[in-house]
Amino acid sequence: MYNYEEMHDLDHARQIESIWVCKAYTAKCSLSEPFQLSHQYYQTGDFTIGTIATQYAFIFEEIGFKKIPTIKDIDRLIARPKYYQHVLSSVFAIKEINENSQILPNATFGFHIYDSYINARMTHQNTLKLLSSQEKIIPNFKCDKQKNLIAVIGGLDSEISLYMATLLGIYKIPQLAYCIIAPVMDVKNQLPSFYRMVPSEEYQYTGIVQLLLHFQWTWVGILTMDDDNGDQFVTTLMPMLLQHGICIALNEKTPPVSQAIEKLSFDSILKRACYLSNSKIKVLIVNAENPTITCLTWTIYLYVTLKSITETSVGKVWLITAQWDFSLDIMLRAIDIQVFDGTLSFAIHSNAVPGFRKFLYHLQPNAEKGDDFIRIFWEQAFSCSFSGSKEVKQTSDSCTGEEKLDSLPGTLFEMSMTGQSYSIYNAVHAIAHSLHKMYSSRSKHRAMQDRARLDVSNLQSWQIHPFLRSIIFNNSAGDKVSLNEKGELAAGFDIINWVAFPNQSFASVKVGMMDPEAVTDQDFTINDKAITWHNTFNQAQPLAVCNDYCYPGYSRKKKEGQPFCCYDCTLCPYGKISNQMDMDYCFQCPKGQFPNSNRDQCLPKVLNFLSFTEPLGIILTFLILSSSVITALVLEIFIKHKDTPIVKANNRNLTYTLLISLLLSFLCSLLFIGCPQTVTCCLRQTAFGIIFSMAVSCVLAKTVTVVLAFMATKPGSRMRKWVGKSLANSVVFSCSIIEAIICVVWLCTAPPFPHLDTHSLMEEIIVECSEGSVTMFYCVLGYLGFLAIVSFAVAFQARKLPDSFNEAKFITFSMLVFCSVWLSFVPSYLSTKGKYMVAVEIFSILASSAGLLGCIFAPKCYIIILRPSLNSREQLIRRNT
Structure with a gap:
């Protein structure tokens, strides 16, 4: 019936044949119907x-209805x-x-x-x-x-x-x-x-699921008998496993013992035992009814013998239901039980x-x-x-x-x-x-004082x-x-770890329990440290998954055509993290935090603002104070030499006003440094706008005064009545008051306020001043630009007037510098974030103010200090002649 040529040697064949047809106990009793x-x-x-x-x-020969039943001998007794x-x-x-x-x-x-x-x-x-x-x-x-x-x-x-x-x-x-x-x-x-x-048995199903979830085993096989009980076991357990994210890698049904012994060949049995050779399946759930365990033991023995391997090479974690008590048929007493080393099983709770x-x-x-x-x-x-x-x-x-x-x-x-x-x-x-x-x-209800013998007949x-x-x-x-209301024992199951030894002995160690009568957080307990795993796992907890875990920083991506337990691991996109194993999605960090380089943790963001203590803030502060000191020195020089022709020329009061405006312009840059507050946010742009508009108005007034002065020297000119301090003061006042009105309207409608920008920079929170109304902000800058363009146009027309009497040429250059700085400011301002945006604005204020100071007053200071001989009325008249 069996092909022994496929076996490795004759000894194996004889050994298997002797066990396959052995009679552990042969009754050989002649029976009449019914059996006795x-x-x-x-x-x-x-x-x-x-x-x-x-x-x-006993394994009985099946009796059909084609012939009259006769006396039978009961043969194989397992x-x-x-x-x-x-x-x-x-x-x-x-x-x-x-x-x-x-x-x-x-x-x-x-x-x-x-x-x-x-x-x-x-x-x-x-x-x-x-x-x-x-x-x-x-x-x-x-x-x-x-x-x-x-x-x-x-x-x-x-x-x-x-x-x-x-x-x-x-x-x-x-x-x-x-x-x-x-x-x-x-x-x-x-x-x-x-x-x-x-x-x-409901508690056992729940215990199986909790045990798998505890060890994070999501790729398991199921072995049952090919009968109604096996179908019921799979039908009940499989939805619970799927509901908790556990995939069934294999669902194998073992044949009845009589069928396995009488009808199946060795090849058929080995083909059914594919789960023993599948190294990817580490955990096998066995519905340990008596026939299932008998057939499983037979299968393991034949597989090991025919494949010429050792039982310890079949490295599996057997998760067996409570019907099992680690017993072997008498005919398989020689099997090496170490194949079941490290087995976890449920057991009916027992005590000594x-x-x-x-x-x-x-x-x-x-x-x-x-x-x-x-x-x-x-x-x-x-x-x-x-x-x-x-x-x-x-x-x-x-x-x-x-x-x-x-x-x-x-x-x-x-x-x-x-x-x-x-x-x-x-x-x-x-x-x-x-x-x-x-x-x-x-x-x-009865008097039983005499304690007579109980009447049991009725x-x-x-x-x-x-x-x-x-x-x-x-x-x-x-x-x-x-007993509970269903007539079942009101108790739970013990979780047993079976440790097999080479001398065919074993130890059963209670490592946990499933007790539905306990409080909620103690209905399932297990001691991982008390578990001994099969020696093929080197005492490390086995990994029963379809593929390796996705570590923090990665998320799972489903494989097409594969069960949901099989997936690829993809790196979290920029700006998101995953901080646990096997996460389905990456998520954004909470407000005020940012992902680290591994994208597995959120770190607190640092505040981003231009501080007085950082290098950039120190440099800008030094430049502001230096420029202010220089401006103050220039003002002092002009006050000290106020009676000289070069100071008196072109309205001395306008010169003082311009220098004071430039000094305040330098100093107002300090409002941009430091952590923004409500007061500083309101004063930053408005103070700068009003002060700078006054400075540009002074430049415009100087230019207009020079032009009108030369026009008034012509015979019959009607411009003489416009030449004087009143015109210059009117120009400065009117131009400045318009900017002041714009700023007041801005502060009354949508004033600037401190704002935390948590999105622009990944690792920092920008502490900035929100403009409140961007329209009003650009109105302030636009008005300054308008004044600068007018001043530049007027000064450009007067650039060829004699240098001894006017400064139109220097004003032209200063306005050119001013316009160049602020034209380059807009794209630079819009392309930067955080403290660098503030630094750009401070630099623009310093550069434009320094341009006015240098272009207009540097030549005059040169003459006053280094060439005083040129600062005399006679020299001016001689040069004019």
Whole structure:
């Protein structure tokens, strides 16, 4: 059937063949219809608690309807010795109750335990046996040897539980299951006699999502059985994962065990095991129902063997649901369990039960009466044979009965109670406490002073339902046991980290819990430092993503045709940042902050204004003060030589006014330096405009005076009446008052004010004076320009007049400088920002003022100081002649 030529060597082929068709336990019992199996464990008592356990799994040949059914041999028996603890926990709990004088002291509990064999026919058959009075299946028949069945515990998975419930529900017998997944959607209404001694599977789904989000795993695979439960698991979990941004990289369904063994070739199995070779998938979520784990273990073993690799090379993080308890089939006991090293699983919360370990130490296979499981378990677990055993062994070792259970590896048997055994233990106690509560309530209405033996003959199992639904008690381990409104255990799940060692032993470490009963911020807790990862990850937390994270400074960009978890990382655009991993969008910094060079952090902006303490401010201040001092010296020189011809020429008072205006113009530049305030903003442009308009008006008045003076010298000229101080004063006053009116209107309508510009410069906040009304600002400058142009035009016309009597030539040059400076000011002013804009305006004021001062007064100061001989009336007359 199988092609062994593709294997690496013959030894591997023989090894696989021996395991593939091995018979862990062959019953070889000739059966009549229906099937009869002898595996049971019973003990009589006043009340009987039935149990359908799951220790073995038979693989039956499928029977069709094309021929009459014949006697069949039950062949392959897959056994898990670890499940024998389920039987022992039930027996121990009943023993503990019978020894407790506080719980129904005048009644005893018995038990009757059958196996389900993970088979529908056998589960129905053995459930009917529990309902029958004798070994023969005769339900509804009462006799003297009635078992007085009070409740039934089982089964391990949802299907077995449903098979039992279809029969037990007819008789309203309480069924306490320990299956993680409910057999039907609406258990409370569809199965009113059904209870589960495990938490709701909804908490497990939520826990899986929270665990993935905690580790930031967004690229995961899902393994389930190819059946209704597997479909239900995927249907429920997948929307929750997608809703929280987790992508499903793989959704693989494992075939049933019978199909895997009988029908699939090695090539088919290896093809299905692509998730083991896919290095990109680091995390696999396994719905750990019994058949799924069995097939998964088989697949891993075959994959490792056929590929000639070690189990440790299959570096995965197995995230397994609470059905798993790290047990192996007897035929796979040789598998290297380190493939499951670092596994994270959910587990039914359990605690150390006092006396259970001691109970296991005193267990003897030859001393137990009525137990058909123990000898088979003993032979399988210790690989030995009792005398007269039907099991065919390759070894000749004989069982002595003195073997120690604590010497077995954890995959075959554990000395501490597992989560499933703990659920069975609590189920037995819940039944006992319910009966005790029921009889305690009756004692309030009856006189039971003589404490006579309880009358159990008339007790009906359905009568304990009200008490079972409301049961609340503390077990011997100190845990509170109660059921919620859905008949499920009101508790959460533990998160277990499984650490496997080379000697086939393992340790289970509780690293967290999912407790819906806790407060909101403590319903999910996990200790990262306590987790041991698979050695292929070098004890570093695995990275389960489609691609690397986008670090701060980058944002995610979706890849076309790929799941949303797959993306490219793009650098944030200029001016934006991202300060977390895997951000979808970059964002602007808050007002007053700017991005750093890596675009992953916002830094506070510095204030940008022209300060007196910075180099540029110091230089400009020095120039302003120097120019002011020079202007003051010139004024002093002219006052000192006020009676000289060169000072008296062309209206001495205008000269003084002009020099004072220039001095104030230099000094008003200081208003532009320093942090802008409301007063300084209002005075900056207005003071400059009025003072400078007065200076330009003086220049215009000088020019007009010179022109009129020469025109008045002509015979018969009518201009003589215009020549005089009154005309000059009128020109200065009228031209200045217009500028003053413009400034007053500006201040009254839309005055300048301090403003913070947070957008113009990336790393700085410009502290500036907003002009308030840009129109009024340009009106002030425009009027100054108009005066300057008029002065320039008049001076240009008078430039050829004799130099000894007028300064028109110098005024022409000064106006030329003035106009050049302010024409270049406008584009420079508009193209700069912040303190440099202020510096441009200050420089323009200084340059234009210095131009007037230098062009008009420098030649005169030269004559007054260095050529005083030229500053005499005779020299002026001689030059004029």
